[in-house]
Amino acid sequence: MIRHRTLLLFALLFLVPFALHAQIGVYxxxxxxxxxxxxxxTAYGAQVGIYKQTGYAMNLISVGGDLRGTFLNHDGFHYYTGAVGPRIAFKAPILPLRPYVEGLVGVGNVQYSSNNSSTHFNYQVAGGLDMTIIPRLDWRVVEFDYSALTGQSVNAKILTTGLVLRVW
Structure with a gap:
């Protein structure tokens, strides 16, 4: 009997708050x-990813992580990256806005021509603003992402807009 109460108390104190407030977003x-x-x-293309974050502490700030890929192309040139890193999001008290910042690391591949391609360590610093359209669906109004490859002089200052589906 005591064992069941202990398990129930553990679930109420530790699991339920995270399950109710944890958030997974696909974008x-x-x-x-x-x-x-x-x-x-210039180069253009898609950005896709998934993030997970905790509930909002004092209904204002949330921490988590992001995993993303960016695929930019133009006239035989491509700049592809895959990165992961921490994410901090803020929740406006009344407005449906969620600004966020991220620091990411991963790998990037750059191709200048059909015969000249190389893969290097990639780092990114990103910040953006998501706005809720309907519950669980956000418009990524804008994201700015500085992305660079080590050992290369190439870097990109990426602007993105899109949709975020908060699945949980």
Whole structure:
């Protein structure tokens, strides 16, 4: 009997708050970027990813992680990245806005021509603003992402807009 009460108390204190407030979001968007050091000035493409974050502490701040891929192309040039890292999101008290910041690391592949492709360590710093359209569906109004490859002079200043589906 004591064992059942202990398990119930554990579930109420530790599992239920996380289950009720944890959030998983899946997102996709269209990105455009001025590209430096690449032989092309701009590139366009998709950004896709998934994030998980905790509930909002004092209904204001949430922490979690993000896993994403960015696929930019233009005239034979491509800049593909896959990255993961921490995410901090804020919730406006009354407005349906969720600003966030992220720091990500991963790998990136850059191709200048059909014969010249290389893969390097990638780092990204991102910040953006999501706005709730309907419950569980957000519009990613804008995200700015600075993305660079180590050992290369190429970097991209990526602007993205898209949709976020908060599945849980």
């Amino acid at each position: 996709a968007g269209f990105s455009g970027a001025p590209v430096s050091g690449a032989g092309t000035n």
